Amino acid sequence: MPEVEYTTTAKLPVDTIWDFVQEMDNWAPFVAGYQSHEKLSEKESTWTLKGDVGVMARTVKFQVLIEEWAGPERVTFSLKGLNEVMEGSGTFQLAPYEDETAAPAAGEPAPPTGGLLSRLFAAIARFFYGLVHGRAERAQSADAGPAAGTSRLTFHLRVDPGGPMAPMVNAMMKPMLTPAAEGLANQIMATLEKRHGLE
Amino acid sequence: MASAPAQWDLEVDVACVGSGLGALSAAITAHDLGASCVVLEKADKLGGLSGFGGGEVFVPANRCMKELGLDDTLDEGRAYYEFVAAGFQSQPHMDKLLATMHEAIDYMGEKAGVSWKACQGLPDYYYADAPGSKASGRYLSVDLFDAKTLGEWQQKTWLTPIMPPGALHEEMYAWGGLAKVTEWDYELLGQRIAEDLRSFGPGMMGFFVKAAVIDRQIPAHTETPVRELVTDDAGAVIGVRCEKGGSDFFVHARKGVVLAVGGYDHNKPMATMFEEMEDWNGVFPAYLDGDHLVMGPEIGAAIASVPNTNLALFYGYQIPGEEVDGRPLWRSSWEGGCPHAIWVNKEGQRFCDESFYKDYQPRIREWDGKKQEQPNTDIWLVFDGNYRERYPLGSFMPGQPLPDEMVVVADSLTELAQRMEVPASNLEATVAHFNEGAEKGEDPDYGRGSMPWAIRLVGDESYPNPLLGPLTKGPYHAVRLRPVSVGINSHGLRWNLDAQVEHVRGHAIPGFYTVGNSAALLDIGGGYQSGTSNSRAITWGYVAGRHAAGQAAR
Numbered sequence: 001m002p003e004v005e006y007t008t009t010a011k012l013p014v015d016t017i018w019d020f021v022q023e024m025d026n027w028a029p030f031v032a033g034y035q036s037h038e039k040l041s042e043k044e045s046t047w048t049l050k051g052d053v054g055v056m057a058r059t060v061k062f063q064v065l066i067e068e069w070a071g072p073e074r075v076t077f078s079l080k081g082l083n084e085v086m087e088g089s090g091t092f093q094l095a096p097y098e099d100e101t102a103a104p105a106a107g108e109p110a111p112p113t114g115g116l117l118s119r120l121f122a123a124i125a126r127f128f129y130g131l132v133h134g135r136a137e138r139a140q141s142a143d144a145g146p147a148a149g150t151s152r153l154t155f156h157l158r159v160d161p162g163g164p165m166a167p168m169v170n171a172m173m174k175p176m177l178t179p180a181a182e183g184l185a186n187q188i189m190a191t192l193e194k195r196h197g198l199e
Numbered sequence: 200m201a202s203a204p205a206q207w208d209l210e211v212d213v214a215c216v217g218s219g220l221g222a223l224s225a226a227i228t229a230h231d232l233g234a235s236c237v238v239l240e241k242a243d244k245l246g247g248l249s250g251f252g253g254g255e256v257f258v259p260a261n262r263c264m265k266e267l268g269l270d271d272t273l274d275e276g277r278a279y280y281e282f283v284a285a286g287f288q289s290q291p292h293m294d295k296l297l298a299t300m301h302e303a304i305d306y307m308g309e310k311a312g313v314s315w316k317a318c319q320g321l322p323d324y325y326y327a328d329a330p331g332s333k334a335s336g337r338y339l340s341v342d343l344f345d346a347k348t349l350g351e352w353q354q355k356t357w358l359t360p361i362m363p364p365g366a367l368h369e370e371m372y373a374w375g376g377l378a379k380v381t382e383w384d385y386e387l388l389g390q391r392i393a394e395d396l397r398s399f400g401p402g403m404m405g406f407f408v409k410a411a412v413i414d415r416q417i418p419a420h421t422e423t424p425v426r427e428l429v430t431d432d433a434g435a436v437i438g439v440r441c442e443k444g445g446s447d448f449f450v451h452a453r454k455g456v457v458l459a460v461g462g463y464d465h466n467k468p469m470a471t472m473f474e475e476m477e478d479w480n481g482v483f484p485a486y487l488d489g490d491h492l493v494m495g496p497e498i499g500a501a502i503a504s505v506p507n508t509n510l511a512l513f514y515g516y517q518i519p520g521e522e523v524d525g526r527p528l529w530r531s532s533w534e535g536g537c538p539h540a541i542w543v544n545k546e547g548q549r550f551c552d553e554s555f556y557k558d559y560q561p562r563i564r565e566w567d568g569k570k571q572e573q574p575n576t577d578i579w580l581v582f583d584g585n586y587r588e589r590y591p592l593g594s595f596m597p598g599q600p601l602p603d604e605m606v607v608v609a610d611s612l613t614e615l616a617q618r619m620e621v622p623a624s625n626l627e628a629t630v631a632h633f634n635e636g637a638e639k640g641e642d643p644d645y646g647r648g649s650m651p652w653a654i655r656l657v658g659d660e661s662y663p664n665p666l667l668g669p670l671t672k673g674p675y676h677a678v679r680l681r682p683v684s685v686g687i688n689s690h691g692l693r694w695n696l697d698a699q700v701e702h703v704r705g706h707a708i709p710g711f712y713t714v715g716n717s718a719a720l721l722d723i724g725g726g727y728q729s730g731t732s733n734s735r736a737i738t739w740g741y742v743a744g745r746h747a748a749g750q751a752a753r
Contacts, residue, residue, distance in 0.1 A: 050520070056360035056528055058594075059520025083520075085599050163596045164381045167389035168364070174393070 002174040003158040006181040010189040011198055014094050014151045018072035020192055021092055021153075030187035032180035035059065042066070046082065053172040060084055085162035090155070097152035155185045200498045201427040201440040207451040211235045213747045214439055214452035216425045219247025220733055221459035221715030223407040224303070224740025225747070226417050227311050232748035234454055236417045239441055241424035241460070242486050242524075243355065245412070248461045248686045248716065249733060250357035250404035251483050255318065255368070256339040256737065257730025258304055259297075259331075263317035269336035273297065278331030279323060283731075284724025287505045292722035295696050296738055303741035304339065304734070311410035313403070314342040318368035322651045324557055324728050334651070338730050340368045344405035346395040349413065353395065355421060356408055360521070360528060361482065362399040365391030378537050378659040380591050403733075423448060428456060428494050428711065434702075435709035436498070437753050452710065455747035458700070459715040459740065462688035463489030473690040474507050475564065478576050480683045482515065482531055484524045487686050491717035495692045500711070501703045503719035507689035508561045510720070510727045514542070514578060515683030518593050519602050529683045530593050532580060536647070536657040538668025539586035541633055542680065544578045547616060547625030549633065551575075552645040554653035554666045557726075563682055578680050579619055581626070584672035589659070592678070607677040615675045630670050640664035687732055691719035698743035712747060714739040 010017070020026050024045065028037050033049040040046060043066040050059050061082040068076040072094055079088045157177060161169040192198075212234035215222040226236040238245070259276025277297055284293065307313040318338040326332040343365075346353045358364065363371065363380075365388040374383045391398075397405050412419045420443065429438035429449065436456050441448040463469040464481030466489035471477055481487060492502060513531040521528040535542040536554025544550055551559035567574050582590075588597055595601055601608075609615035612630055616623035636642050640663040648654065648664040658665030692700050692713045699707035715736040722739075723731050 050522075055358040055364060055523075057520075057522040083600060083602060085596070163599060164383070165385050165596060167385040168392060171389035171392035172364075 001158060001160040002170055002177045003156075004177040004181045005154060005156040006178070006185050007152060007154040008182075008185045008189050009097050009150055009152045010193055011147065011150050012192055012196060013149050014072050014096055016196070017094055017151050017153060017188070017192060021075070021094070021188065022071055027184065027188050027191075030184050030191075032176070032183055043069075051173075051176060053176065055172075060086075062086065079159075086159060087162065088157065088159040090157040093154040093156070095152050095154075097150045098148055153185055153189060155181050157181055201429045201449075203429055203431065203437060203451075204447075204449045206449075207438065208448045209237060210451040210453065211237045212452070212454040212752065213237075213457060213744070214239060214450050214455075215457045215459065216439065217247050217459040217461065217715070217717075218242075218245040218408070218419065219249040219459060219461065219715055219736065220404070220407060221717075221736035221740040222247070222457060223404075223411045224307065224737045225457040225459065225712070225714060225744035226411050227407070227415065228306070228741045228744025229454075229748040230411075230415050230417055231310060232745065234744075234748040237450060238411065238417060238419040239423050239425050239439065239450065240419060240421045241490075242484065243421050244357050245352060245355060245408050245419055245421065246357035246401065246404035247459075248483050248487065249407075249736065250400050251359045251361070252400040252685070253362055253729070254340055254398070254400040254403035254733070255730035256304065256315075256403075256733040257337055257728055258300055258339055258734050259333070259337050261301065261315075261317065261337065261339055262305060262308075263315055263339060264336040267317055267319070267336060269317070269333075271333055271336065275331035275333070276337075279325070279329055279333075279728075280723065282325065282329040282331065283726035283728050285726050287725030288723060289721040291696060293724070295742075296722040296735055299742060300734055300738045303738040306741060307407070307410075307737060311407065312414070313406040313410065314344075315339045316342055320369060320372045321655055324650075324652050326651055338368070341398070341403045341406055343367065343391065343396040343398055344402040344409075346397050346401075346405050348409055349405060352408055352412060356401065356404060357484075358397070358401050359399065360523060361530065363388065364401075365396055365398055367398050372655055375660070376655060377533055377657045378590055378665075381596060425460075425490065425494070428498055430498055431753065433709070434498070435753055436711040453752035454750040455710045455712055455743075457698075457712040457714060457740070457743050457747065458491050458495070458692070458717055459713065459736070460490045460717050461487040462686045462691070462716045463487060463492060464684045464686050464688070470684075470688075473504070473688065474684070476576070476682060478682055480515065480529050480681055482529045482683050482685050485526055491692055491713060492690065495700060495711075495713070498708065498711075499702045499704070500700045500708060501693040502690055503693035503721060504690040505720045506725045508564065509557060509725065510560075510689060511556075511685050511687035511732075512560050512563055513556055513683050513685065514559075514563075514580075514680035516580075516593070516605065516678055516680055518595075519604050521594075531683055531685065532678075532680055533657045534582065534586075534590065534592055535580050536653055536666055537582075537586065537590050538637075538659050538662050538666065539589070539670055540580060540582035541630070541670065542578050542580055543621065543626060543629055544575050545621055546574065547621035547623070548629050549644065552642070552647045552650070552653075554647050554657055555650045558645065576682055579621070580678040580680055581615070581630075581670065582676050583670040584674055585668060585670075587674075587676065601676070605678060608674050610673045610675070612675055615677055619677050634669035634671060637664075637667040637669040640667055642667060686716055687720075687727055688716065689720070691717055694718050694721070697746040698739045699746070710750070710753060712743040714743050
């Protein structure tokens, strides 16, 4: 099943980012292929996206259910296809990013903890991760380093197509997910930075 | 038409307009004979219609058949071609096509690296009744093509939603054909998609694009529509005026222009006039808009035609939300040929063998002289709960919800007919009559199940007659169908045996060639067999490339 996790940082306090993220209308247009969404209740919403899987674009409708609302640190949600056989889940996770010991995103190779050789390998691994996964519009250099008042946003998404064609759909969707996750996280941060004069 | 500019933007020997099989075959051949070439493509991707289709190349007595020990002869191939053409061919054109085809196909295999292989197990359309027809091997296809070898063109070549990505022809048939799509090896297809290993039309055009723009470094300009032919004072074509980046871009083609821009499916007035159908829809992206029948006649080129009755017209539907190149995708419908499904017209009556498009195609244009209308242009696919449990509808697998805006559903045929707005008594009688035969594996009205090609494509071999099963179980479903074309049109430019376009006065227009679906179907006449469009594109592209390369520069 395609799964992606992407982390980015900004020189903004967690509460500022949380205030923005908790209102889905703020960031819905940043979702790749966004067409529309509708809030059914505090926890339920339906979304319509247009996804381009290379051979064609297809409109996908799905329901999102908030499973855990643990602000200002974490939102966990599940999703279920309404016109496709598909399930999935995801989280937005926010944390202060104030020192070097802050945990890395799960999708990225771990920072070095051992000797020189292991640090070298880790650096090479991170370089290739960047090459393979690419970067969204907001450059990596825009990320803030660890410092007081800096936050880290991690977006995790897992999509699990069902039915007999699932392995094929997986292969088609996989290249879409990383740029989609990066795009969403980076656009949220870029919008907030602009709003707070941090461009 | 345009006059030569004071300053050309680009000067080559041969300008190939379009980037499908015909254009690239001409470019490859001319290049190999020392001519400098350029490919000018209107779309933002290379491959043309050929890169969007099934990638079958119909070649009787081909080399792969011989290697497999499959029996065939040129004489049998000729007999079959003549049967399909039904007397509407120009015999000299057909003769030269058949005499040159093997040379051209083998050239692309040996010199351009196209990895041909025979599609085993797929019969000729009219097998076994037609003279010279064969059960297997005449359709060539290609091995998997590694698109990563295309470099920057990997993302600028057509993929197709109408064929399963990564599957080979023989695999599709070995896995049970379209009716057994739920049982295909999707793990394998997923791996190939991840590696961008292409098959069908995209795979075939991968080989040709690589041969032309990677291996031979022939420059290709995408998003560069050719708008006019440039002629000299003697009426010879010496170049083209394109649009590139919003400005004119003049290309001097010293030895010739090869126009290979496909047909006119997306030029509504042209399609209505030439195809005699008010409702004309194209499966392929919207670049097939009849440029050849504007630019050619503009300099005096003649138009020729074959009967439009039985070329390559289907019924199809759109799935809400599916788009290609920013436009809704038309899918050709094969579902009506599966067990537990039929087609009915607006009177609620069957009118054809739904599994064999050569049978139903002429009936699409049928005219009711008393009602002054075409009764079979706006029809319905009807299937029952048995179908729904077993077979897909387009990209919807059994059990997957179907969109309300596309599918009418009811628990009874009566209710279904009411929602379809067809006479309920007619629909009930039609289904009852069909069921009576289907229970016995027979279709006394239209002979469904008699054509091996249709059985191979959509049949379910677990049934006594793989194409027949009664509609007995609710809920009943109906999907509205409309005529859809796949770019094989009845009218094109008239051309001679060197692929030169002919003037309305009868002489060849110097420097002007046409191949592929832009060239009238003089060589194959009044019928169509899948794969002949591709084999004639390669053959005449090869002929045009050789002839143009041998000309003196103008």
